[in-house]
Amino acid sequence: GAVVSQHPSWVICKSGTSVKIECRSLDFQATTMFWYRQFPKQSLMLMATSNEGSKATYEQGVEKDKFLINHASLTLSTLTVTSAHPEDSSFYICSASVGGPGNEQFFGPGTRLTVL
Amino acid sequence: QKEVEQNSGPLSVPEGAIASLNCTYSDRGSQSFFWYRQYSGKSPELIMFIYSNGDKEDGRFTAQLNKASQYVSLLIRDSQPSDSATYLCAAHFNKFYFGSGTKLNVKP
Numbered sequence: 001g002a003v004v005s006q007h008p009s010w011v012i013c014k015s016g017t018s019v020k021i022e023c024r025s026l027d028f029q030a031t032t033m034f035w036y037r038q039f040p041k042q043s044l045m046l047m048a049t050s051n052e053g054s055k056a057t058y059e060q061g062v063e064k065d066k067f068l069i070n071h072a073s074l075t076l077s078t079l080t081v082t083s084a085h086p087e088d089s090s091f092y093i094c095s096a097s098v099g100g101p102g103n104e105q106f107f108g109p110g111t112r113l114t115v116l
Numbered sequence: 117q118k119e120v121e122q123n124s125g126p127l128s129v130p131e132g133a134i135a136s137l138n139c140t141y142s143d144r145g146s147q148s149f150f151w152y153r154q155y156s157g158k159s160p161e162l163i164m165f166i167y168s169n170g171d172k173e174d175g176r177f178t179a180q181l182n183k184a185s186q187y188v189s190l191l192i193r194d195s196q197p198s199d200s201a202t203y204l205c206a207a208h209f210n211k212f213y214f215g216s217g218t219k220l221n222v223k224p
Contacts (some may be wrong), residue, residue: 034212044160049211091157101161103208106162110159
């Protein structure tokens with residue numbers, strides 16, 4: 001149980017284009033979903049936290065107009081990187097929380113974005 | 117001061133030995149603690165969580181929590197080369213705080 005999927009698993013795009021990444025909880029309803037970014041050999045960096053039906057809460061330094069998050073249902077959240085630039089190239093990982101006593105997060109497999 | 121601190125390593129242990137990974141946290145209000153394993157190029161996977169003082173065992177893994185000392189550890193018994201990965205510690209109090217991870221190398 002507690003499976004989270006992401007799509008696509010990797011994407012290459014041209015500078016200036018927008019890229020949408022989907023995150024789905026497959027076998028549970030996630031009260032909260034999280035979006036992380038990880039650069040090579042660096043630690044996870046939380047970008048934003050989203051709850052279904054409400055606006056995402058962005059971490060300091062993360063541009064909400066550049067990284068659009070839509071949490072449309074209890075099983076789906078999307079991250080859109082708008083007007084992507086080479087410095088946005090990174091490993092984007094979503095996670096979902098079941099909201100149980102442990103509040104553990106289950107991570108999706110990640111999306112590797114390369115902006116040319 | 118970082119909310120969750122880990123030694124970046126690498127920690128090298130021989131196959132079959134016990135690997136001990138440590139983590140400290142700064143927020144005394146933290147309620148739940150998690151250990152994740154992350155292989156290179158992959159996303160983290162949950163190993164176990166703990167929220168009561170003491171030990172919690174799951175197979176070859178034992179998590180230990182000492183709230184007075186604000187200390188969490190993960191012991192891996194009978195370490196295998198396949199355990200070689202980066203281990204992330206996380207604390208939860210209203211939000212999640214992840215450590216930067218400890219890289220573990222298990223040598224055959």
